[in-house]
Amino acid sequence: MRSETDKAKLQAFMAALGRRVRGPGRIYLTGGATALLYGWRPMTIDIDLKPDPEPPGLFEALAILKDELDINVELASPDHFIPAIPGWRERSLFIARHGPLEFYHYDPYGQALSKLQRGHTRDLEDARCLFRADLIRADRLLQMFDSIEPDLIRYPAIDPSSFRAAVMDFHKSLASPAAPGQ
DSSP states (O other): OOOOOOOOHHHHHHHHHHHSSSEEEEEEETTTTHHHHHHSSBBBBBBEEEEESSSSSHHHHHHHHHHHHOOOOOEEOOGSSSOOOOHHHHEEEEEEEETTTEEEOOHHHHHHHHHHHHHHHHHHHHHHHHHHHHHHHHHHHHHHHHGGGGGGHHHHHHTTHHHHHHHHHHHHHHHHOTTTTT
């Protein structure tokens, strides 16, 4: 098992990946990588990313860098677990450019909804951090959920009514005067 990744190691990974790929592309970071870069967590188990468009030489570079930097890399993003929210690319937040690669935080609303769907304690705290950092708004989160709800049928592992209840509970917790970060 490789060691956990901190912010410095993540930044070294981005720079090294930018040097090793053979052409342009975009890398969308999500989950623990977003939490590291915003300072919500000191470490993450793996770097979750989505290439889109995939730069040439990406997989060759990942194979080398995971060993060189002692990191775990997963090809994972919210749209692997819930429907992609229309306009996710436009809402993704620019991080940095390294060589021909542009790095972005995957759409904060997609990240928040996928975390609410999973419902783990750390995921719920990450969703609250997205809200406290003003990266998501409570009412807009409901609109985003409404936009993907009809497509939940394509994700048989998701119980739509439980997912809706989790989103509504989270929304209610943000709207209450005692909500964290308010």
